[in-house]
């Protein structure tokens with residue numbers, strides 16, 4: 001995994017998750033109907049993430065970032081296949097817990113890759129650059145999906161996002177030579 | 185190659201997910217579709233027991249709470265809502281109570297949907313006589329608007345009711361039919377839930393039949409003649425619908441018609457056909473989405489509709505399947521916009537002149553986003569007090585995309601009132617289950633017995649137990 005591929009990867013998953021985010025709320029409204037349920041759904045997400053960070057942190061140094069990122073991508077791809085089928089609030093709670101775990105994996109790995117790559121002296125600039133591209137991708141996705149929802153059902157947007165995640169997982173698993181040098 | 189293995193697993197699971205997803209769609213999920221009127225109610229009551237419904241009315245009487253009755257809540261003008269009232273949700277009250285395949289009658293509780301009935305009677309080779317084009321509505325909600333649909337041979341919905349039981353404002357149960365409590369019967373059908381709770385209904389059914397679809401294109405000024413000569417005069421044509429163009433190239437000129445013609449041999453019992461489920465909604469949804477955008481999108485949408493109608497020419501379909509048209513592709517969730525319906529009735533003989541005038545009215549309304557017009561036929565029928573079919577009429581259903589802010593509501597309201605004025609000029613009327621854009625005067629003109637209707641309401645429910653926003657806005 002070279003750095004450029006990493007940025008493309010982060011851009012892709014950023015797009016996929018921004019696509020679903022606004023519609024995720026619409027869909028929660030279909031399934032649940034009270035603000036406390038909203039609160040629980042998001043709270044569970046944050047809570048599982050918090051519990052997972054220490055473990056993920058330990059694993060990250062042994063297993064390698066690439067493996068963790070691919071777990072994140074494939075995991076999200078599969079979870080999003082379940083979303084269109086969810087029709088009760090407890091389904092959503094379970095999915096939120098799983099997404100909490102994966103979210104922690106992604107956040108941690110994003111940072112470890114950056115930490116391993118950037119040179120201390122130019123860290124500001126490099127991380128700034130990194131954010132430009134990933135934010136542009138996310139913005140494009142949010143705006144684009146605003147139009148998409150006029151044409152597609154909310155469920156089809158989940159499927160599209162799932163396919164994007166699968167693609168990202170597929171591409172991050174590609175072997176390349178710079179990998180060992182990158183990990184060192 | 186690990187990653188190819190993963191991909192394989194993923195694709196397999198994708199298909200599993202799609203499979204279950206399509207299966208699950210068979211059960212429609214509904215919510216209040218049109219978000220122009222959010223209303224805070226005091227409580228929502230729902231039950232499948234008659235005694236409990238009776239108790240709700242008795243409690244409301246002692247607490248002096250107004251009750252608003254709700255089916256699937258597809259009506260769009262606050263017909264199921266009243267501020268600080270009790271919303272009585274009839275959906276769970278949906279059992280099939282009796283069925284006689286010989287006599288072709290069925291007795292159902294009012295929260296049942298047409299779909300529930302179709303699922304039950306299809307194996308017996310029976311079908312509904314009259315229902316809306318879609319089967320997602322409750323029987324109680326449909327009777328309360330005196331709904332109509334594609335059928336052109338069985339009169340109005342009120343004609344298919346043998347009898348019904350009504351729980352009135354005193355908590356008493358009355359039997360109503362064309363012979364018994366006639367006055368109340370004619371007020372309750374098309375009565376918008378203002379006279380009491382329809383508990384159960386005995387409906388007359390007809391045979392399920394196989395129809396061959398015939399579709400044709402024509403110009404709007406030929407339509408009335410075409411209809412009189414080729415549709416209504418031909419007994420084998422059982423159902424009919426038409427659409428008129430909103431494409432900029434042929435705006436309110438080009439049309440296509442779809443006729444459903446009974447196949448020989450008549451009267452021979454047919455094998456029950458599998459009931460159709462809605463599957464590929466993404467495709468029509470996409471083209472409707474284009475029409476929302478701009479003129480080019482409307483052109484594409486119309487061309488697709490024409491191509492589609494031509495492509496089904498000659499196909500064969502059962503009556504039950506005609507009466508369960510797709511609707512989900514119309515479901516629309518947008519943070520600021522919504523889609524509303526309007527429906528106008530105009531005498532068959534006046535169609536051409538009416539369309540010319542309507543075109544005039546709409547020509548400068550560039551911001552009025554009209555997406556589709558579907559045309560059907562209703563035979564003259566004045567049995568219900570609030571009857572819209574004062575003559576043999578064409579009905580035009582308009583699908584309109586609009587904003588939910590005050591300005592958009594105002595703008596749409598102005599255009600709607602103009603269109604209704606034109607409709608009334610041609611001896612027409614408009615349909616009441618939609619948003620309260622029309623004025624009281626327009627209602628009184630469209631429905632000559634409006635006054636009588638509201639007087640009957642006061643007579644049968646003097647304390648105003650059954651209330652809704654529609655009544656509040658239009659009582660006179």
Ligand SMILES: Cc1cc2nc3c(=O)[nH]c(=O)nc-3n(C[C@H](O)[C@H](O)[C@H](O)COP(=O)(O)OP(=O)(O)OC[C@H]3O[C@@H](n4cnc5c(N)ncnc54)[C@H](O)[C@@H]3O)c2cc1C
Nearest residue numbers: 255256257258259316317322324325328331332376377382
């Ligand atoms: C997409 C769409 C397509 C439509 N197509 C057609 C069509 O083809 N033909 C047509 O005629 N109409 C059509 N309509 C209008 C539709 O028929 C009415 O809105 C109908 O009332 C909807 O039924 P519902 O179960 O949603 O009733 P609701 O909207 O829940 O209720 C309608 C009225 O009935 C009253 N009510 C409901 N249940 C009872 C009961 N058990 N006892 C007493 N009163 C009761 C309510 O108080 C309310 O006043 C369409 C509407 C939509 C949104």
